[in-house]
Amino acid sequence: MIIPLSSMAKAKHTISVSAEEKIREAARRVFMKKGYAATRTRDIAEEAGLNLALLNYYFRSKEKLFGIVMEERMKQFFGVITPLMYDTTTTLDRKIEMIVSNYVDMLLQNPDLPLFILNEIRHNSDLFNRFQAGRLIHGSHFVTQLKEKQPGIHPLHFVVSILGMTIFPFVAKPVLQSAGGINQQLFVAMMEERKTLVPKWAKAMIKMK
């Protein structure tokens, strides 16, 4: 009995998605919605419309499958900011605009992503350490640019503020909708507005005495 563990060469010519892929996609949806601990492997099998044993046949264990999903999602979450952080051909102002705009666009499509990522990392910080992004912020060109404009303030203050203003609304979305009386349509409209508001504010902050 050969165990594929998601790496066997597929000689399949089927048009439809492979069972392995169906499981990975189902796992992504269920893990993202419920988190690792609250997810049952049976939930994933059911979501994929396949037998439970296939999950272990292709991925060995719940934990290994989760690791694969988690790595994909971390790439998506940090992929928005990483290339821009190290870009040396773009002005600081333009970078800020792009970071905010790219994040809002991506998060409108994946509103559960930040809370999922940040919560799972908190419960297992190895997940993040195993990820490449060891020196994501520290030593980036973005940080250098910030330090030039405001040598007196730690550049991370600005990074945290920009990301906070951009990402936090999605983290707090359920509360905003209940306590703030914001429906889905208004939420989307406000996030679109923030694409121009947040960069404007951020630039002003960086120029401040």
Place this chain on the structure above:
Amino acid sequence: MIIPLSSMAKAKHTISVSAEEKIREAARRVFMKKGYAATRTRDIAEEAGLNLALLNYYFRSKEKLFGIVMEERMKQFFGVITPLMYDTTTTLDRKIEMIVSNYVDMLLQNPDLPLFILNEIRHNSDLFNRFQAGRLIHGSHFVTQLKEKQPGIHPLHFVVSILGMTIFPFVAKPVLQSAGGINQQLFVAMMEERKTLVPKWAKAMIKMK
């Protein structure tokens, strides 16, 4: 057999904490650290140094015990901002200073609180709806004050930005420490700095054309 469910009158004169209270405190620590789904009732009993059956004797079920802990923690989390939101005797600028300062102080003592609250609410939004804070933001004096200064911008934009800049660093703490090279001591120092930075930035944002 009488079932107390945390409401029996205590005729006890013992100096030490009651078993019921020990369990509630242990539950708070374990639930906050691991979240509802990952918490085993046995973890709580062990943390409290008491027999597992006592948990069900005093609180009927894991879910009921969690509900009690959750309500306490939501009061703490939203209690920082609620009174200030409705205060009509304080200037907008002063309110902003106090919101940020009070939150930073509280979160330095309870760094896991935001992620715990926001994540559990996401997985069971009834938890928040059952909570009183139905109209926490909408209709508050704080919102009125914001609307006066900037009629063109939805006041929630400012609320979200101020809370984002204040709370987000705690939500992203594990990532900041790994990717930003921030140790605990520097983190605390930076949060202290933000007590003056964030209000200064927020005021500038609100005054902007």
Place this chain on the structure above:
DNA sequence: AAATATTTTAATCATTTGATTAAAATATTT
């Protein structure tokens, strides 16, 4: 002190859950 009520414990239940197995079904190679 005896009787009664309350608190705590050890043992046990019934389900749930991640994982395995052996066989059946399907595809691929010879």
Place this chain on the structure above:
DNA sequence: AAATATTTTAATCAAATGATTAAAATATTT
């Protein structure tokens, strides 16, 4: 087409988990 390899399934296992029970221990009242 036969032989072989791969994929899928139903049945099952062992461990974990929330909860209960009956009895023991302790406190309170009479």
